[in-house]
Amino acid sequence: MPGTWDQYAQDCAPRRPVNAAGASTWFNWTQYPDHGPGLEVLDLKPSARVLELGCGKGGNLAHVRAMGHNGVGVDVSPVQVDHARTRWPHLNVILGDAVAYLEGAKTQFDAVYSVFGAVWFVDPEVLLPAIHRRLRGTLAFSWSPMNMVSALPRWDLEFDEWGDRLDEHGFVDIEHREVTPPASAGRGQPTFLVRATRPN
Structure with missing residues (x-):
């Protein structure tokens, strides 16, 4: 699997130095630049502990x-991790498997999120319980029906199927939304966004 993601990393252009508003950092849930909701989806309090x-x-x-939060990122691709560490050397980025990291972590996170990431590509029957054990707040993730990294298995579930899985594994306040592509994308693909919480 890391080899597939390494190839994807090499094929995918790096993020621009600044966005349309001139900001050097920004949050994107969708595949379109400067489009859709941002970090507010996670409902973070100051200095939150956040896991990507x-x-x-x-x-x-x-x-x-x-934005002043304590972020940790996990990725299985050495190429992706090396790029992140080179461009943003202050980030806490870990090379490894999402489930293995969650099962070995001792930290409780205020939020866990995944943008076209592990929640889309890892069996939810394995990943969701691991997230639940380490979470004390919001889980949010996005995916799209676009043909991305098609060599890997994906969990392209309907919203109600995700709702059932999340409910089964102890999550509450389950919400979902479809973010339509911007007009400039023409016949572009929508992005699906799911949000839930772990009760205290």
Whole structure:
């Protein structure tokens, strides 16, 4: 699997130095630049502990850190992790498997998120219980029906299927939304966003 993600990393352009608003860090849940909701989805209190599963080249995690939160990113691709560490050397980025990291971690996180990342590519019957044990707040993740890294198994579940899985594993306040592509994308694909919490 890391080899597939390494190839994806090499094929995927790095994040721009600044966005349309001139910011050097920003948060994207969708595949379109400067589009859709941002970090507010996670409902973070100041100095929150935040975990990204499948952090890729670190763009979203850099924004989490820039907003004053304590972010940790995990990714299975050495190429992705090396890129993140090179561009943002202050980030806490770990090379490893999402489930293995969660099962070995001693930290409780205020939020866990995944943008086209591990929640889409790891069996939810394994990953969701591991997240639940380490979470004390919000879980949010996004995915899209676009043909991305098609060599890997994906859990392209419907919203109600995700709701059933999340409910089964102890999550509450389950919400979902479809983020339509911007007009500039023409016949672009929507992004699906799910949010839930772990009760205290």
